Amino acid sequence: GAGVSQTPSNKVTEKGKYVELRCDPISGHTALYWYRQSLGQGPEFLIYFQGTGAADDSGLPNDRFFAVRPEGSVSTLKIQRTERGDSAVYLCASSLLLRTDTQYFGPGTRLTVL
């Protein structure tokens, strides 16, 4: 079946604007994860969902970042009042089960804040 998809592929915005990044997980995967990858770094965990609820959001850097998964499938990462430091690739991953299964990644959204 189809893999994890993310839209848009690239997003350019201005400082202070609001952005939404979308993730479509593999069908049937109950766990969904968001990561942020800054230039030259490995991905950093932001948040994960088990079903509709955020099981752990301890990686979100501040309250400008918020994520939802209202129907337990598609998830949206929302960033308010964007800052230049938010520029990064935002990766989404999904897995069949929360604890034991391998995470499969999408191609990411490259966010550039001017």
Add this chain to the structure above:
Amino acid sequence: AQTVTQSQPEMSVQEAETVTLSCTYDTSESDYYLFWYKQPPSRQMILVIRQEAYKQQNATENRFSVNFQKAAKSFSLKISDSQLGDAAMYFCAYRSYDGGGADGLTFGKGTHLIIQP
């Protein structure tokens, strides 16, 4: 908190040769998972190989194998018969087994692998 260290920012190998990428980690947990992911320029993270800490046998996947040394907290990746398509960033990652704390992966900074034709 767990940490993952990849001490080789870049490695270069001749096509058809063997290369080993290093990874060390720090944890107080006894059960966990370790992974190697490959990230080509397309940005898509692709799972290369996975190791459960409770398994003594080293994982292998075709040309890819690991040397897992639990006591030394070392998890190196060996790529045999290197191919041009192996060129990419390689990330070592750790995940807790019992979900204590965040269940996300903890990644190293990556190793850029160059394949010389």
